[in-house]
Amino acid sequence: MSEEGTSKPGRRQFVASCLGMAGSAGVLGLLLGTYSEQSKARPAWAIRPPGALAEEDFASACVRCGLCVRACPYDTLKLAELGDGVTAGTPYFVARQVPCEMCADIPCVEACPTGALTKELKDIRKAEMGVAVLTSRDTCYAVARGANCRACYLACPIKDEAISMERRQTDGRGYFEPTVHRDKCTGCGKCEQACVTAEASIKVLPRDLVRHDRPGGAGKKV
Amino acid sequence: MAAVTTSTPSARGFFARNQWLLARRSSQIAILALFLIGPWFGVWWLKGNLASSIFLDTLPLTDPFVLLQSYAGGHAIATTALLGAITVLAVYALIGGRVYCSWVCPVNIVTDAAHWLRTTLRIGANWQPRKGTRLWILAASIGASAATGAIAWELVNPVTMLQRGLVFGLGLAWIIVLAVFLFDLMVSRRGWCSYLCPVGAFYGIAGKVSLVRVSAVRRNACTDCGDCFRVCPEPHVIVPALKPKDPTASPVILSGDCTNCGRCLDVCADDVFEMGGRFGKGVKSINS
Numbered sequence: 001m002s003e004e005g006t007s008k009p010g011r012r013q014f015v016a017s018c019l020g021m022a023g024s025a026g027v028l029g030l031l032l033g034t035y036s037e038q039s040k041a042r043p044a045w046a047i048r049p050p051g052a053l054a055e056e057d058f059a060s061a062c063v064r065c066g067l068c069v070r071a072c073p074y075d076t077l078k079l080a081e082l083g084d085g086v087t088a089g090t091p092y093f094v095a096r097q098v099p100c101e102m103c104a105d106i107p108c109v110e111a112c113p114t115g116a117l118t119k120e121l122k123d124i125r126k127a128e129m130g131v132a133v134l135t136s137r138d139t140c141y142a143v144a145r146g147a148n149c150r151a152c153y154l155a156c157p158i159k160d161e162a163i164s165m166e167r168r169q170t171d172g173r174g175y176f177e178p179t180v181h182r183d184k185c186t187g188c189g190k191c192e193q194a195c196v197t198a199e200a201s202i203k204v205l206p207r208d209l210v211r212h213d214r215p216g217g218a219g220k221k222v
Numbered sequence: 223m224a225a226v227t228t229s230t231p232s233a234r235g236f237f238a239r240n241q242w243l244l245a246r247r248s249s250q251i252a253i254l255a256l257f258l259i260g261p262w263f264g265v266w267w268l269k270g271n272l273a274s275s276i277f278l279d280t281l282p283l284t285d286p287f288v289l290l291q292s293y294a295g296g297h298a299i300a301t302t303a304l305l306g307a308i309t310v311l312a313v314y315a316l317i318g319g320r321v322y323c324s325w326v327c328p329v330n331i332v333t334d335a336a337h338w339l340r341t342t343l344r345i346g347a348n349w350q351p352r353k354g355t356r357l358w359i360l361a362a363s364i365g366a367s368a369a370t371g372a373i374a375w376e377l378v379n380p381v382t383m384l385q386r387g388l389v390f391g392l393g394l395a396w397i398i399v400l401a402v403f404l405f406d407l408m409v410s411r412r413g414w415c416s417y418l419c420p421v422g423a424f425y426g427i428a429g430k431v432s433l434v435r436v437s438a439v440r441r442n443a444c445t446d447c448g449d450c451f452r453v454c455p456e457p458h459v460i461v462p463a464l465k466p467k468d469p470t471a472s473p474v475i476l477s478g479d480c481t482n483c484g485r486c487l488d489v490c491a492d493d494v495f496e497m498g499g500r501f502g503k504g505v506k507s508i509n510s
Contacts, residue, residue, distance in 0.1 A: 017352065021352060021354065021355065021358050022358065024355075024358065025358035025359065025361055025362040025365075026362070028358075028359060028362045029361075029362035029363075029365045029366045029369070030366075032362060032363065032366035032374045032375070032377070032378070033365075033366040033369050033370045033374065035374075035377055035378070036366055036367070036370040036372040036374045036377055037370050037372075039372065039377055040370075040372060056371060057296075057297070057371075059295065059370075059371060059372035059373070060291075060292050060294075060295025060296050060297040060367065060371045060372050060373060061292065061297040062373075063273045063274045063284065063285070063288045063289065063292060063303065063373065063376075064271075064273050064288075064373075064376055064382065064386065065270040065271055065273045065274030065275060065284075066270055066271055066386065066389070066390050067269055067270045067274065067275070067276060069390065070260070070266075070269045070270065078391075079386065079390040079391065080393075081387070081390070081391045081392060081393020081394070081395065082383065082387075082392075082393040082394040082395040082397075082398070083393045083394035084393060087377070088377070088383065088393065088395065089273070089376060089382070089383075089386055111276075113274050113276070113282055113284060113300065113302040113303040113306060114274070114284075114289075114292065114297065114300045114302070114303040115297075115298065115300035115303075116297075
């Protein structure tokens with residue numbers, strides 16, 4: 001800085017200090033923002049409670065209070081701890097461990113103070129927590145071995161509507177295939193929990209991960 | 223809060239010298255206990271955590287700073303959360319915004335412990351961020367929330383991380399709490415609460431109007447011992463009330479930075495300070 005400026009040293013110092021602070025705040029904001037963007041990624045095994053807004057809206061809606069977790073009568077919901085891989089403080093459940101029991105009065109939605117779990121969901125059967133997908137046809141007892149396993153089908157609270165056993169044939173070999181109907185499946189995860197194979201052959205996935213227009217996908221017959 | 227009555231300076235016992243500190247710790251622990259008796263003993267008086275909770279299944283309480291970030295992130299207003307935030311704001315606007323910091327926040331126990339250890343070990347190294355840094359962090363948090371559509375500060379906030387952790391499960395959040403402890407211990411004297419934390423900055427702004435205030439009513443009795451300045455987490459707030467340039471100036475501490483912790487009342491052997499109202503009396507003479 002040149003000395004012949006008209007501004008007093010006091011003011012110049014003040015301006016410089018303000019600029020410095022604003023710059024630091026800007027850097028901090030960018031770092032926070034980057035971390036914030038990154039934290040919107042959610043692993044596919046973490047299922048949000050019924051009525052949860054789409055993930056990009058959920059990030060600003062959920063204040064991480066855990067009231068939905070407290071409201072859940074089956075201890076299905078967990079509040080993510082730092083290190084869980086899910087944004088800390090947000091609610092989720094792991095279908096394989098404790099699936100959603102689909103309470104008719106949806107207490108978790110009722111408890112949410114911010115509408116992150118939207119009260120527009122009145123009928124639990126309209127919930128879209130995820131959608132079940134037969135992820136491993138080559139390990140599914142019914143498909144791969146032609147066994148009479150119907151564990152997923154029997155576990156489904158909306159059986160015959162959300163999941164049905166469809167008769168199929170491959171190379172003259174007949175079998176029944178668990179077939180998910182996307183428009184009826186809520187993603188409660190009862191099928192995934194019930195699956196008898198070591199790693200579940202049927203899994204609930206976030207809806208946006210699942211395509212349904214290809215053979216083998218849920219909801220379409222081959 | 224009644225004014226403290228103490229006996230003569232020489233006769234002040236342990237309780238008289240620590241009553242505000244003890245009351246404050248009791249308050250911090252009691253509030254935490256209210257959240258914990260649910261999960262521990264099934265007594266659900268207070269559900270949720272400091273971000274948002276519901277008292278006796280009727281009264282919603284929401285942290286206004288978290289909600290402000292939520293709105294900045296583009297979330298639509300929901301009645302329950304908004305009512306909860308207004309309630310909380312109203313309470314703190316009455317009793318002092320930063321009462322949150324000194325009477326509620328669990329991190330205060332951590333940073334007070336760090337400060338105690340720092341004093342005991344005589345750690346002198348001290349990097350002081352500029353005053354006002356926390357306001358910029360506050361602005362950055364809201365800016366980042368607006369830019370990314372997420373509640374940005376909650377991703378790192380040690381306050382809610384610790385409190386939520388104690389009530390719902392800590393995970394790795396202890397690392398963040400340890401970082402705050404070590405920062406206050408080794409790097410910066412009272413660095414977190416007095417310079418960086420945007421939650422405190424927010425409540426400081428909210429509490430600018432508050433009615434409950436500490437007042438240096440008997441400042442004429444001050445012997446310049448400096449005890450209050452040494453214990454105060456925000457010593458700059460004392461100066462205009464205790465040592466004003468204008469001798470007729472009000473003895474009431476009006477800065478939003480004051481946390482109403484009352485520690486100055488505890489340590490002052492000359493009984494200079496009182497907890498009272500904003501529009502309280504002027505300076506009391508020392509004819510007693």
